[in-house]
Amino acid sequence: MSNEALFQIAEDWFKSKKWESFEFQRQTWDAYLNGKSGLLNAPTGSGKTYALWIPCVLEFLKHHELHDIKPEVQILWITPLRALTKDIRSAMQSFCDDLDLRWKVGLRTGDTTTSERQKQKKEAPQALVITPESLHVLLSQGDYPNYLKNVKSIIVDEWHELIGTKRGVATELAISRLKKLSQGKLKIWGISATIGNLPQAKRVLLGEDLYRVSVSIKSEIEKKIEVTSIMPDEVEKFPWSGYLGVKLIDKVLPIIKESNTTLLFTNTRSQTELWYQAILKEAPELAGIIAMHHGSMDQHIRSWVEDALHAGKLKLVVCTSSLDLGVDFRPVDSVIQIGGPKGVSRFQQRAGRSGHGPGEVSRIYFVPTHSLELIEGAALRTAIKNGKFEQRKPLEKSLDVLVQYLVTLSVSGGFRPLEILEEIKQTYSFRLLTGEEWNWALEFITTGGSTLGEYDEFSRVYNDDGIYKIINSRAAQRHKLSIGTIVGDPAMSVKFITGGHLGTVEESFVSRLNPGDTFWFAGQNLEFIRIKDLTVLVKKSKRKSGLTPSWGGGRLPLSSLLSDLIRSKLQLAINGDFSDPELEKIKPILDLQSKMSMIPDKDSLLIEKVETEHGYHLFFFTFEGMFVHEVLAGLIAYRMSKLQKITFSISMNDYGFELLSDQEIAIEEGLELDLFTEENIYQDINESINMTEMAQRKFRDVATIAGLIFQGYPGKNIKARHLQASSGILYKAFQEYDEHNLLLKQSMEEVMTLQLDQSRFMEAIRRINKQKIILKETEKPTPFAFPILVDMIKRERLSSEDVTDRILKMQMQLERSVGDD
Structure with missing residues (x-):
């Protein structure tokens, strides 16, 4: 059957749905049927799934009769979130059913039951929607080469969510193995809605061999997104974080009531719980049609919420990033974002959950948690209008992931080192792997390295005449239970x-x-x-009060792109341009900031010096985000302590940081001695924030992924303090007896590159060294300084008086004193 005839089948199906195909879809069909691999970039809700699923089916019809079906996996559709799988599977199965093609589309995630996995093993589906972790579990099965040998295509959905993570590295490794199984006949495609470095993203996914002959397809469809900031009636001249969000609930409720279905996104699971409670308290009539969705809730509850969303039974779902990606909930017509999302791509993804169909308008409402955050609302609208999105930097040489992968292959029948080395060096992550690093990895999985060689527990793999394998069933079982790269607190x-x-x-x-x-x-x-x-x-419980759980990893770093846009918006205000409604709203705050101190322009660094009842404060306004400020504050505090004997308390937010002491701070002398110099900077950082301690904490994750630490059997997890003790013992043993251990080196590098964002930090230092540093001594904390000051008060809880009441009292006192002036 010709390609034209195949395309007609697809077009007829589209017409039966009263849809029209788009040019990017037809381009993708054509490229796929001509044997190409590539990357598809198209906005959310434009039909990306059909752009790549339809040619998978058409290729089969090109060479087979409609009912010539064999129980073999031909398509692997990799997705980063389990929440996506049901929706994707439904769309894929629907197309097959409508063509009377008896293909089965299966699901394989951590939620898939044992009985369902056994069914898939006995009679393989033709397509398998799968997560990266579940794909590696498949690779740990002894019969995986036979089970996956007929895979013709791998489609990686939402690739921008995987690149730059260890899950992305694991995906690269799995693809390298399947390429070899297919003997060069495998097609690889990525789907991405938002990413700033598309060419590099394609190269990482496809590998060097396919990248050179691949295609890039970009949709010309312009996704219409309406961004509306929810404005307070009045702005506090001294705003503080966390207060304003819930205060605006009266403006949030009408949006919910006027919409068919609303998704309300928060940045953390704790905030999700708090907002759910607050909304029910203010609008009890929503009981029964409001739900919650986050990653720590039971899978059955989450599935019920997703099904109810599809069916249009829910008015509101309060959620986290667990519903960020590609799920098509057509009843959703409004999205609300609580607080700054800290990244343009994340905000755009969430906006795309509404108006999910082609040509529909996505509507998102931005609710600030403090008045200054309205600047982010203006910045986000500008970024989306201009199509600016963050880049995702790929990881390289994640040796803990490599070690886990090698043990996975050992469990499933073994591997020959030279063959596997050739495969993995085709990946972007390990293309620069040295012979020394490779030999270390082999020694590590066979003996545990020079330090652990005497302990049988770490000698998991043995060399059987050139084939590295595991025959100990207990070791094999423990490894299968540990597959994955997401490590959180127990x-x-x-x-x-x-x-x-x-x-x-x-x-x-x-x-x-x-x-x-x-x-x-x-x-x-x-x-x-x-x-x-x-x-x-x-x-x-019938009580009205109670604690709210907190989960690790809740903080989100402010992206470099959003930092730049915030500075640009402040520059507009300096120039008298208040055309953004958000800037117009906070003009009283900006005017007061100018009166009491100044608004720093893009070429200036503002430092404010003030004395209060709490002590002597220095406020630095660099607008680089919490993660950079954490390192920068520690560095400046350390360098100041070398000039004078002094102790600091440190607070920060995304816009700046504070140094507080009980004695006057000699900042003038520090600036004269070049406080921000790059000279000895890494040594000073190491001294200021205890890099060794941070690396030891990071080592626990690295060691867990590498298989040195077993987190326990299902229902019998090992307690956190035991895991931390085990990792601490191993870390100190390596430090003393194997200081060149590559997992130690990796832990330190990850602290620098991932946790401290070394490249971003150095960009900030170099920017500061080009700026004019302006020191202002103020009589009282300014509007820019007040939110950082509040953060210190909230943390220290210096009195039995309710913290919120204390802050409100301070706020009113400052506003009165400024008014009197």
């Missing part, structure tokens, strides 16, 4: 004492609870009864 299952799981909370939170304490989780107030078999047993 979680404990939350279960009603009468039965029924709600999800998981972190052990560190549970350790603070006493029997009878209440906490909010999954939208319910729960009373803690006891812990049994590492399960938190609870019952419903």
Whole structure:
């Protein structure tokens, strides 16, 4: 059958749905059927799935009769989120069913039941929607070469979410193995909606061999996104973080009530729980049509929420990034973002959850958590209008992922080192792997390295006449349970004492609870009864108050792109341009800032010096984001302490940081001695923030991925303090006896590149050294300084007086004093 005839089949199907195909879809069909690999870039809701799924089916029809079906996996569709799988599978299966093609589209994720996996093993589906972790679990099966040998295509959905992560590295490695199995006949395609470095993203995914002959297809469809900032009636001249968001709930509720269905996004699971409670308190009539969705909730609850969203049964879902990506909930016509999303791409993805169909308008409302955050609202609108998105920097030489992958191959029958080395060097991540690093990895999996060689537990793999394999069934089972690169704090299952799981909370939170304490989780107030078999047993409570769990990893770094845009918006204000409604709204704050101090332009660094009842303060306004400020504050504090004997307390937000001391700070002398110099900067950073301690904490994750630390069997997880103790012992042993251990080196590098964002930090230092540094001594904290000052008060909780009341009192006192002046 000719390509033209095949295209007609697709076009007829589109017409039956009363749709029209787009040019980018037809281009993708043509490229795919001509044997090409590539990357597709198209906006959310434009039909990206059909652009690549349809040619997969058409290629089969080109060479086979409609009912010439064999039970073999031909297509692997890799997706980063389990929440995406059902929706994608439904779309794929629907096309096959409508053509009367008896293909089965299967799901393979961590939620797939054992019985379903057994069915897939006995009778393989023709397509498998799968997560990176589940694909590696497949590669640990002894029969994987036979099971996957007929895979013709791998489609990686939402590739921008994987690149730059260890999950992305694991995806690269899995693809390298499947390329070899296919004997060069495998097509690789990536789908990405938002990413700033598309050519590099394609190169990382496809590898050097396919990249040279690949194609890039970009949709010309312009996705219409309406960004509306929710404005307070009045702006506080001294704003503070976290207060304004909930204060605007009266303006949020009408949006919810006037929409068919709304997704309300927060940046953390804790905020999701808090907003759910606040909305129900203010609008109890939403009970029954409001739900919550985040990654720590039980999978069955999350699935129910997703199904109810599809069916249009819910008015509102309060959620986190668990619903960020490609899920097509057509009833959703409004999205609300609480607080700055800290990145343009993340904001655009969330906006795309509304108006998900081709040609529909996506509407997103931005709710600031403090007045100054309105600048972010203006910056986000400008970025989306101009099509500016963040780049995702790929990881290189993640040796912990490589070690895990090699053990996976050892479990599934073994591997020949030279053959696998040739494959992995075709990946972007390991293209520069040295012979020394490769030999270290082989020695590590066979003996545990020079330090652990005497312990049988770490000698997992042995060399059987040139084939590296594992025959110890216990070691093999432990490895299969540990496959994956997402390492978090140990979680404990939350279960009603009468039965029924709600999800998981972190052990560190549970350790603070006493029997009878209440906490909010999954939208319910729960009373803690006891812990049994590492399960938190609870019952419903009628109390109105309770704690809210906190989860690690909640902080999001402000992207470099958004930092630049915020500076640009402030420059507009300096120039008298208040055409953005957000800038016009906060003009009183900016005017007061100018009166009390100044607004720094793009070529200036403002430092404010002020004395209050709390001590002597220095406020630095660099607008580089929390992560950069954390390092920069430590560096400046350390360098100042070398000039004078002094102790500092440090606070920060995305716009600046504070140094506070009980004695006057000799900042003038520090500036004269070039406080921001690059000379000895890494040595000073190491001294200021205890890099060794940070590397030791990072080592726990690296060691877990590499298989040195076993987190326990299902339902019998090892306690966090034991895991930390184990990683600490290993770290110190390597430091003392194997200081060149590559996992130690990797831990330190990850602290610098991922946790401290070394390249971004150095960009900030170089920018500062080109700026004019302006020191202003003020009588009182300025509007820019006040939110940072509040952060210190919230952390220290210096009195029994309610913290919120204290802050409001300070706010009013400052506003009165400024008014009197």
